[in-house]
Amino acid sequence: xxxxxxxxxxxxxxxxxxxxxxxxxxxxxxxxxxxxxxxxxxxxxxxxxxxxxxxxxxxxxxxxxxxxxxxxxxxxxxxxxxxxxxxxxxxxxxxxxxxxxxxxxxxxxxxxxxxxxxxxxxxxxxxxxxxxxxxxxxxxxxxxxxxxxxxxxxxxxxxxxxxxxxxxxxxxxxxxxxxxxxxxxxxxxxxxxxxxxxxxxxxxxxxxxxxxxxxxxxxxxxxxxxxxxxxxxxxxxxxxxxxxxxxxxxxxxxxxxxxxxxxxxxxxxxxxxxxxxxxxxxxxxxxxxxxxxxxxxxxxxxxxxxxxxxxxxxxxxxxxxxxxxxxxxxxxxxxxxxxxxxxxxxxxxxxxxxxxxxxxxxxxxxxxxxxxxxxxxxxxxxxxxxxxxxxx
Amino acid sequence: xxxxxxxxxxxxxxxxxxxxxxxxxxxxxxxxxxxxxxxxxxxxxxxxxxxxxxxxxxxxxxxxxxxxxxxxxxxxxxxxxxxxxxxxxxxxxxxxxxxxxxxxxxxxxxxxxxxxxxxxxxxxxxxxxxxxxxxxxxxxxxxxxxxxxxxxxxxxxxxxxxxxxxxxxxxxxxxxxxxxxxxxxxxxxxxxxxxxxxxxxxxxxxxxxxxxxxxxxxxxxxxxxxxxxxxxxxxxxxxxxxxxxxxxxxxxxxxxxxxxxx
Ligand SMILES: Nc1ncnc2c1ncn2[C@@H]1O[C@H](COP(=O)(O)OP(=O)(O)OP(=O)(O)O)[C@@H](O)[C@H]1O
Ligand SMILES: [Mg+2]
Numbered sequence: 001x002x003x004x005x006x007x008x009x010x011x012x013x014x015x016x017x018x019x020x021x022x023x024x025x026x027x028x029x030x031x032x033x034x035x036x037x038x039x040x041x042x043x044x045x046x047x048x049x050x051x052x053x054x055x056x057x058x059x060x061x062x063x064x065x066x067x068x069x070x071x072x073x074x075x076x077x078x079x080x081x082x083x084x085x086x087x088x089x090x091x092x093x094x095x096x097x098x099x100x101x102x103x104x105x106x107x108x109x110x111x112x113x114x115x116x117x118x119x120x121x122x123x124x125x126x127x128x129x130x131x132x133x134x135x136x137x138x139x140x141x142x143x144x145x146x147x148x149x150x151x152x153x154x155x156x157x158x159x160x161x162x163x164x165x166x167x168x169x170x171x172x173x174x175x176x177x178x179x180x181x182x183x184x185x186x187x188x189x190x191x192x193x194x195x196x197x198x199x200x201x202x203x204x205x206x207x208x209x210x211x212x213x214x215x216x217x218x219x220x221x222x223x224x225x226x227x228x229x230x231x232x233x234x235x236x237x238x239x240x241x242x243x244x245x246x247x248x249x250x251x252x253x254x255x256x257x258x259x260x261x262x263x264x265x266x267x268x269x270x271x272x273x274x275x276x277x278x279x280x281x282x283x284x285x286x287x288x289x290x291x292x293x294x295x296x297x298x299x300x301x302x303x304x305x306x307x308x309x310x311x312x313x314x315x316x317x318x319x320x321x322x323x324x325x326x327x328x329x330x331x332x333x334x335x336x337x338x339x340x341x342x343x344x345x346x347x348x349x350x351x352x353x354x355x356x357x358x359x360x361x362x363x364x365x366x367x368x369x370x371x372x373x374x375x376x377x378x379x380x381x382x383x384x385x386x387x388x389x390x391x392x
Numbered sequence: 393x394x395x396x397x398x399x400x401x402x403x404x405x406x407x408x409x410x411x412x413x414x415x416x417x418x419x420x421x422x423x424x425x426x427x428x429x430x431x432x433x434x435x436x437x438x439x440x441x442x443x444x445x446x447x448x449x450x451x452x453x454x455x456x457x458x459x460x461x462x463x464x465x466x467x468x469x470x471x472x473x474x475x476x477x478x479x480x481x482x483x484x485x486x487x488x489x490x491x492x493x494x495x496x497x498x499x500x501x502x503x504x505x506x507x508x509x510x511x512x513x514x515x516x517x518x519x520x521x522x523x524x525x526x527x528x529x530x531x532x533x534x535x536x537x538x539x540x541x542x543x544x545x546x547x548x549x550x551x552x553x554x555x556x557x558x559x560x561x562x563x564x565x566x567x568x569x570x571x572x573x574x575x576x577x578x579x580x581x582x583x584x585x586x587x588x589x590x591x592x593x594x595x596x597x598x599x600x601x602x603x604x605x606x607x608x609x610x611x612x613x614x615x616x617x618x619x620x621x622x623x624x625x626x627x628x629x630x631x632x633x634x635x636x637x638x639x640x641x642x643x644x645x646x647x648x649x650x651x652x653x654x
Contacts, residue, residue, distance in 0.1 A: 006508045014496060212492035216553075219456050219491065220509040221481040386459045 003222045007230030015200060015238050025199040025238055029192045030245035034252055056136045059083045059091055061105040070147045076139055095127050095170045101136040102126045114151060114161070121164045129171040129179065141165065182329070182352040186345040187321030188246065193286050194293075194314050196242025201235055201293035202306035210302045214389060224383035228294070228376050235290040236283075243282060270352075277351050277361070284368035285344040289317075291375025292340075298382040301391050317341045330355055337363040340371050393470050396432040396455070396561055396592050401425055401464035403450050424450040426616040427464070432594050432609065434560075437587050439607035439624075440596040443644060447616040448596035449488060452565045455594070456486040468561055482510070485554040488565035495539030499530050499549040502538070503556060510557035517556070524552040528578060543570045551579060562586055564595040568602065580606055600636050612640060614647045 015021045056078035063080065071078070083091070083103060094100040103125035107113060113120035122144065126137040144163060152161035208214040217227060270278075293310055300306035320342045324330075330350035337343040343364040350356045382388045403425040412418060425447040432438035440448045453459045455466050457477035465472050471479035493502055503525075507517040525531045528548040533541060538549065547570050555562070562583070568576035583606065587593050597603060603610050603624070611621035620627055620643070628634045631642075 002511075003509055006505065010497075010505050014494075018496060208494075211494070212490055213494045215458060216491040216493060216506075217509075218458060219481060219484075219486045220506060221478055221511070222509050223478070390459070 003226040004230045004233070007222070007227060008234045011204060011231060011234035012237060014204070015234075021200065025196060026242050026245050028199075029195055029242050030247075030249035032249070034249040051131055051135045054132050054135070055079050056101045056132070056139075057081070057099070058136065058140070059100060059103040061085075061103075062108050062110060063104070064106060064110045067106070067110075067144075067147060070150070071140070071143050074143050074146075076143060078136070078140075092125065092170050095125055095130075095133065096172060098127065098130040098133065101130070101133040102140065104140065114155070117156075117161075119162065119164045121166065123166050123168065125168040125170055127171045128169060131179070137167075141167075179353055182324075182349040185250070185352060186324055186348045187318060188250065189243070189282065189348060190285070190317050190321040190341060190345060192246035193239060193243050193282070193289050194317060196239035196246075197235060197286070197290045197293040198307065198310055198314065199242070200238055201290065202297045202300070202303045202310070204231060204235060205294055205297035206300045206303045206306035209298075209300075209389065218383070218389065225376070225380040227383055228379040232287075232290055232294055232372070232376055232379070235294060236286050239286045239290055240283065243286065274351055274354075277356065278348065281344055281347050281351065281361075281364065284365050285341065287372040288340045288344075288368050288375070291372040291379070295375045295378045295382065298379055299388060321345050324349055329353070330360070334359070334363070338367050340368065343367065394434040394560065394592065395467075396438075396469070396594065397467040398428060398430050398451065398455070399465050399467070401428050401451070401454055401461035401466060403447075403454060403459065403461050423616050425454070425461075428613070428616070428618050429464075430609075430611045430618060430621040432592050434592045435587055435590050436608040437583060437593040437595065437606050439603040439610045440594065440613060441598065441600070441603050441610055441640065442596070442613035443598060446613040448598075448613055449490075449565050450616075451613070452486070452488060452563050452594070452596055453490070455480075455563050456484060456488075457481055458490075482557070483559055484561040484563050485557070485559035486563045486565075487550055487554040487567055489569065491550060491554075493538045493546065493549060493553070496537060498535050498537055499525075499541075499552070500534040502549070503534075503553055506553050507556040512557055520556065520558065521552075524555060527582060528552055529575070544572060544575060547571055548575065560591055562591055562593045562595075564593070566597055567595060568597075568599075600640065604636055610636075612643055614643055617647075619643045619647070 015025060056076075058078045059081045061083040068080070078101075081100075083105065091100060091103055095103065103123075105123040107120050107122075110120050112118075124137065124141065127133040128137070144165065148162045155161075205214075208217070292313060296309040296313075297306040300309055324345050330346045330353065336346050337360045343360075347356070347360060347364045350360060402423070405422045405424055407415065407417070407420055407422050411422075412420070415422070428447070428451055430438070430440075440451065442448050450459070454461050454473065455468065457473050457480050460474060460477075465474050466480075467473075468480045468483050471483065473480050493499075497505070500521075503521050504517055507521075512520070525534055528551060530545075530548055530552055533545055538546060541549065547567075551564075551567065554564075564583070567579055567583070571579060580602070583593055583595065587608075595602075595606070607624055609622065610624050610627050612619045612627075620630070620639075624636075627639065628636060631639045
């Protein structure tokens with residue numbers, strides 16, 4: 001234990017006393033994220049295939065056949081349900097939690113109103129916090145506007161007719177904001193946790209092999225497992241500092257992002273508990289990443305080779321982060337939470353969207369610890385192997 | 393019990409394609425050390441003498457537990473390098489050019505770091521540091537980063553660091569390499585002091601004069617094999633002129649005639 005502390009302190013001091021490393025490992029990630037975010041701003045809320053393929057669920061009252069037919073000609077094909085005013089509250093609840101995308105109420109006198117040139121009212125209930133509902137709202141209101149034009153031209157020879165549409169917004173502000181975070185953060189968190197570990201891991205282990213300083217450590221009466229743990233711990237702390245810096249970068253770039261991702265990016269929607277959960281997941285993730293980076297670095301003959309070996313894992317992890325970016329929803333499949341990194345990505349989303357399941361949390365944390373234990377074991381074995389340690 | 397016994401060790405290296413080219417051979421296996429045995433005693437300096445590539449460093453690396461012998465064993469004060477390498481590492485102070493110090497740190501920092509890894513008490517660390525740093529003239533550059541030190545300064549620092557735990561067994565691979573005459577002298581003087589205080593010292597060299605001046609016992613390795621191992625006196629007696637150089641040359645010639653170590 002004492003040796004672990006000694007090695008940890010030396011490894012930590014190594015980075016902290018080196019201005020170049022402080023910059024590349026700790027400051028740069030935050031700076032990079034700030035710059036990137038400022039540039040990609042609007043790209044994030046972009047087009048989403050998944051949404052267009054979603055079957056819209058719409059409750060209707062007095063839906064005129066002509067309107068239904070017109071919507072159909074616009075290649076919009078929702079699933080219609082008949083509205084029952086006795087169940088209005090339940091329906092609002094369903095819109096709130098995303099089970100129903102929209103409620104649309106027409107006047108009973110819709111046809112007559114048009115014939116008599118009366119502006120008829122249409123009431124629309126939707127939830128802009130749910131991406132499907134928001135999309136449905138946009139598509140349907142567009143269709144209605146253009147239908148009004150068609151009526152105007154067909155019946156009166158000009159396009160002046162319009163409906164009096166009123167929109168009721170049913171939304172949970174916090175969840176809507178959370179969803180924006182959930183789309184943005186996971187990929188970036190994975191990316192920056194990795195880049196923290198990658199900027200120092202190869203140097204700290206493969207570099208020591210390459211420069212021949214590891215042998216000096218290996219002739220001391222220190223258990224190989226202590227070297228492994230000491231290195232992993234110091235890499236973890238430094239990667240966490242690096243991730244914190246990224247986090248600060250994200251906070252500062254939020255105003256620049258808002259334009260693109262809606263106005264719902266206020267970090268203060270999260271309480272101390274959410275932050276604590278998030279932190280614990282990040283820590284578990286860093287452990288896994290550092291364990292992986294350390295094991296690959298110990299196996300590699302040089303810093304260069306180590307970086308090359310890490311790259312594929314880095315890209316896979318990024319892809320996992322990106323895969324959830326557009327859904328903005330945590331997976332409900334349990335097996336997901338047994339997969340390293342992928343579990344973290346989903347759990348981060350769950351926390352950010354206030355959708356955390358305790359089972360998923362516990363599985364993620366405990367499997368992460370198992371993964372890191374396996375990596376430390378491998379690392380220890382590699383430190384014990386003269387073939388690996390002295391391969392040139 | 394306080395002896396260092398090397399018992400019939402054999403070490404083979406697999407040669408990579410690159411190494412085969414360098415060695416100009418298509419043999420895949422290189423027997424670096426072949427059935428080597430010798431014993432070093434406390435209060436004595438044992439000198440391993442041999443030409444380049446004879447297997448001296450390989451033998452000393454096996455003693456240090458950095459590599460494991462394929463066959464045979466080494467007992468350091470009764471602890472086996474094969475089954476009890478952890479204990480062996482506590483007992484020996486090892487020096488070879490392979491053990492590098494990290495450029496980023498100062499001798500002062502590294503001395504303390506390695507002392508702690510050897511479990512030396514804090515006040516003892518400072519006490520011994522003072523003695524060793526003065527002895528090898530490290531005091532003036534103890535706060536200079538290793539990366540900025542000259543080869544000789546680095547070597548001195550390495551020597552001090554190999555001795556942080558005041559080991560009973562001192563295993564030095566060509567300790568005076570890269571040192572000027574003055575510093576080399578301070579190192580050899582120190583080795584004599586260590587031996588006089590009852591420690592077991594092994595050093596390797598290809599310099600005959602070092603052996604003649606320092607060593608109580610000598611082993612001559614050629615091509616991985618121990619050709620002769622005895623007290624310096626007895627070894628010299630095998631030659632009519634008492635001439636170590638002549639003995640050495642004859643052994644090398646004899647080996648060449650026998651077709652090397654294979
Ligand atoms: N890791 C290795 N892989 C392959 N061959 C090796 C390895 N280490 C040593 N050898 C070979 O083993 C032989 C003995 O090498 P060693 O370093 O022990 O010699 P030495 O007596 O110390 O020589 P020198 O006086 O030049 O230091 C050499 O032929 C060397 O090429
Ligand atoms: Mg050598």
